[in-house]
Amino acid sequence: MIVFDLACTDSHRFEGWFASSAEFERQQGRGLIVCPYCGDTQVVKAPMAPAVPAKTNARGADRAVPVAGNAPPPAMQQALAALAKAQAEMLKDSKWVGRKFAETSRQMHYGDAEHRPIHGQATLAEAKALVEEGVTVAPLPLPVAPPEELN
Numbered sequence: 001m002i003v004f005d006l007a008c009t010d011s012h013r014f015e016g017w018f019a020s021s022a023e024f025e026r027q028q029g030r031g032l033i034v035c036p037y038c039g040d041t042q043v044v045k046a047p048m049a050p051a052v053p054a055k056t057n058a059r060g061a062d063r064a065v066p067v068a069g070n071a072p073p074p075a076m077q078q079a080l081a082a083l084a085k086a087q088a089e090m091l092k093d094s095k096w097v098g099r100k101f102a103e104t105s106r107q108m109h110y111g112d113a114e115h116r117p118i119h120g121q122a123t124l125a126e127a128k129a130l131v132e133e134g135v136t137v138a139p140l141p142l143p144v145a146p147p148e149e150l151n
Contacts, residue, residue, distance in 0.1 A: 007046040008035035016043075031124035032143060041124055080142075087142050094119045096147050102126040109135040119144060 004024060006016045012035050018024040024045070027033050033043040094117035097104045101120030107113035119140065122130070130137050 005046040006033065006035075006043050008038060008040035009042045010035070010038050010040060012037040012040075013046055027143065030121075032139075034139070083141055087140060087144075091117075091119055091140075091144070093117055096120060096144075098146060102130055105130055105135050105137060106133070109133070121146075 001017050002020060002024075004016050004018065005013060007013050014036055016024065016033060018027070024033075028043060031041045034041050035043060097118045097120040099121050101118065101122045104113065104118055104120070108115050108118075122137075127137060127139070
């Protein structure tokens with residue numbers, strides 16, 4: 001996991017945890033990163049202070065530097081696990097429709113297809129258009145890997 005300081009166009013700062021820098025870029029490119037304060041999806045990496053470790057030859061209590069591990073704090077791990085479990089429960093009867101999410105949602109909304117729980121991928125523009133048409137959609141709190149990418 002890698003932690004980035006992030007900022008939206010309104011200068012709200014917050015942290016984001018990603019599997020890699022490439023994963024951040026992928027999610028940013030798809031508009032999946034959202035400011036928790038204002039909902040802005042124009043999120044970029046904010047400048048971060050470098051973590052500079054203490055010299056290994058430094059001695060004395062006045063030079064001790066606490067070092068945090070790479071894992072998120074236990075409370076955050078528990079919260080993320082609970083969120084992941086809730087999302088998995090919500091999606092267990094949902095069908096993955098991939099890039100056909102907007103099209104399938106419209107078909108169900110207008111009565112051209114049977115109503116059923118679905119999830120998939122949509123661009124920010126597609127999601128906004130669906131909402132403007134009155135189609136009920138909601139972003140998932142955690143990314144979902146397409147079934148063909150799962151082990």
